[in-house]
Amino acid sequence: MTREKDRPLQIGALLFEGIDQLDLTGPFEVLARPPDTVFRLYAKSAAPVRDVRGLRLLPDAVLGETPRLDVLVVPGGFGQEAIMEDEETLGWIRRQAEDATHVLSVCTGALILGAAGLLKGRRATTHWAVHHLLPYFGAVPADERVVVDGKVTTTAGVTAGLDGALRLAAALHGEEAARTIQLFMEYAPEPPFDSGSPKIASACVTESVRLLTQEITARREATARRVATRLGIEA
């Protein structure tokens, strides 16, 4: 940890139009809770940002006003695809990731990290529907819900951000603190169905999610190919 003792822990999440809000609000719930922590949202402009389903979040500051972050959180969502070729945002991610002690991506946020060149040679995961795109970024795909490789933690889809953030909380504050946060959030999940991954969901349900996402998945793949060329990766 390179963090100075005299300042609070600085956590920052990238906020963008078309984010899937739980990718951000899940980790926020976990990581913003300890004392001496500042968790802020950073976006390209100060205007409110709309998530994929219309929830509106306010950025706390623009990218250019970001202090050196200790922890960088990169969420996903349909809007992630545009970010993969947005040099201003990718540059911000690279600079912040270099100094941060921890980087956490949730869901398709991993594709943004990949586009920034941060997954080269790293084990990584992402939402199951785009898991096959990881090699375009030079990543080593890992079939796990939370993958920690050095300073970079990647997680599977949406709700996996809660599990990844709790692991990160333990790394930042110790296991006892993470367990306290978990109890505060009463995180003893009881999903009503066995349908949270393609391994256990019915073929019919899995097919319906594939159909719902096939257009964006195709676009993401085309973008990932261009990124691979830019990064000089043969995938």
Added chain:
Amino acid sequence: MTREKDRPLQIGALLFEGIDQLDLTGPFEVLARPPDTVFRLYAKSAAPVRDVRGLRLLPDAVLGETPRLDVLVVPGGFGQEAIMEDEETLGWIRRQAEDATHVLSVCTGALILGAAGLLKGRRATTHWAVHHLLPYFGAVPADERVVVDGKVTTTAGVTAGLDGALRLAAALHGEEAARTIQLFMEYAPEPPFDSGSPKIASACVTESVRLLTQEITARREATARRVATRLGIEA
């Protein structure tokens, strides 16, 4: 269901200063996903609202501009205590709950429903740290993570909103649709620790959450006593 066929499903969540944001954003993630659904946030004023840890959410409209809701979502958080004696908001909840087909509370949102008189004679649950306050509202405390009693679903603390919302999604759209949402969110949780309820957390961790919440719990109890008197309940 009294819903008219020619309009989208209208879901509305109460938004207030000092909300615990995941109480709202968890159910939003689940319930806003199906097509023909409008999920909006309603607050007393149009100004951005700050959650307990500083995340800023924008209301979509003020209470007085709310259409007749099919589903009313009532989150909790430290700010919930003030709402328990806010007659404007309680009146809004009563009116909307009367016409809605479903009412969902998350975490200490149950205490708001209780203060509105909606838990009288109903089985209900809430965050474990305030579960003992349920009788002040005439509720029958149930030691369960999600409790469905007629049109009212109450859930345990914070993350239980995800489980409650998935059950509600099944009631609204059928089990197949709820399973599809669950797979989309990759909700196959892997909490890193066994610490999500006082039944499994260590005594030390449980005691530390009790200490962190004892002030607000005492205030909530004092408010609950006044509510009981107003509602004519002997608890």
